[in-house]
């Protein structure tokens with residue numbers, strides 16, 4: 016059985032006859048996780064108070080007291096974190112905890128802060144600011160670190176030639192560095208998705224939308240946004256955001272949170288694919304990649320084991336992040352327009368996805384920094400799988416043979432090798448090449464020069480197309496990355 020708690024008076028106590036049921040109180044609170052919004056909550060409140068003063072709804076002295084009180088509170092939470100004395104679960108959320116602590120501290124002016132505002136526009140504003148801040152922080156920190164790690168890996172392994180795979184079957188030879196740069200590129204693109212809402216769309220400023228319908232008070236929403244832009248460094252940029260069109264939409268929409276979760280999910284996807292690739296490369300069967308022992312674990316029963324558990328967890332956690340995206344999308348699909356308490360779940364989801372992705376990026380970068388391609392294991396296998404077959408077909412094109420004919424000729428040559436127990440095209444004689452070429456009704460012939468297009472190391476040097484995985488195009492890519500990163 017539950018009993019009722021003797022709670023401090025809430026602002027709505029005049030309307031709701033009883034104190035909140037204890038079970039309900041624990042059930043409804045979000046303070047235990049939304050406390051993380053405190054900095055943006057304080058910043059939003061200062062912008063709001065500044066606006067209230069400018070339009071004459073509060074005095075300059077009120078605004079000063081509010082500003083000083085909020086700054087004190089912010090400093091205390093900086094210091095105490097979730098243990099801050101003002102966090103009282105019975106006050107439900109960060110917004111009411113901060114407002115109540117402010118009023119306790121400064122008295123009457125604190126009671127004026129919520130003029131023309133509701134928690135509905137306040138929480139929407141906080142979330143916009145929080146997402147903005149962490150998106151840019153991810154770019155400056157975690158993404159920067161992982162992109163650098165892959166570029167370093169490319170540099171350290173620029174001379175390693177390895178097979179590439181399509182269908183997980185040997186395809187064409189590549190520079191191992193080119194594969195490393197691929198991951199740098201995927202993470203750079205993943206980061207763009209965090210920036211996209213700010214750079215390519217109009218993000219809307221919800222503050223001043225009130226509970227749903229706005230307010231009859233003469234507030235100036237442009238002013239609070241102006242203040243936020245001008246006076247709160249690093250919060251939002253001028254061109255990134257404008258006052259929302261509709262107060263109803265503003266308090267009901269979580270579009271930006273969905274965009275953010277999608278960016279998280281896409282990042283998790285690339286982390287997972289990379290992890291899967293390296294898990295395969297770390298098998299005895301492949302043996303292409305070595306990572307430091309400190310990023311592996313062993314088995315409680317099999318003494319010989321060295322398992323890539325960190326990589327497996329990175330791969331596994333992608334499932335959680337996809338779940339987070341889907342969780343919010345699912346919550347939203349059934350909501351009538353206007354604020355509904357279901358929306359409170361958004362923060363649990365957004366924080367969780369952010370934490371997962373940022374921790375995985377950090378873990379991944381550490382692993383990459385410890386890794387190298389195992390040249391000694393890779394190189395002896397390069398003459399298996401006819402990695403140079405496409406190169407030979409292209410060589411025949413340069414000798415004037417149409418590509419389809421060349422493709423057929425090389426297919427025939429590969430089949431002939433297999434029939435004769437040869438494992439590489441370079442084991443065939445010039446006569447054998449010309450015999451098959453002649454059979455395809457062309458008068459073109461090859462000389463000893465044909466061997467310059469065979470063998471993985473030769474092939475890799477011959478790549479010419481922009482973005483290609485070896486030779487000059489790879490060196491160009493590496494140089495471009497180094498220039499971009501200033502290394």
Ligand code: ARG
Pocket residue numbers: 045049107108134135138354356358359360362
């Ligand atoms: N903690 C709430 C949330 O995160 C704040 C808004 C509550 N609004 C309300 N009218 N109950 O969504």
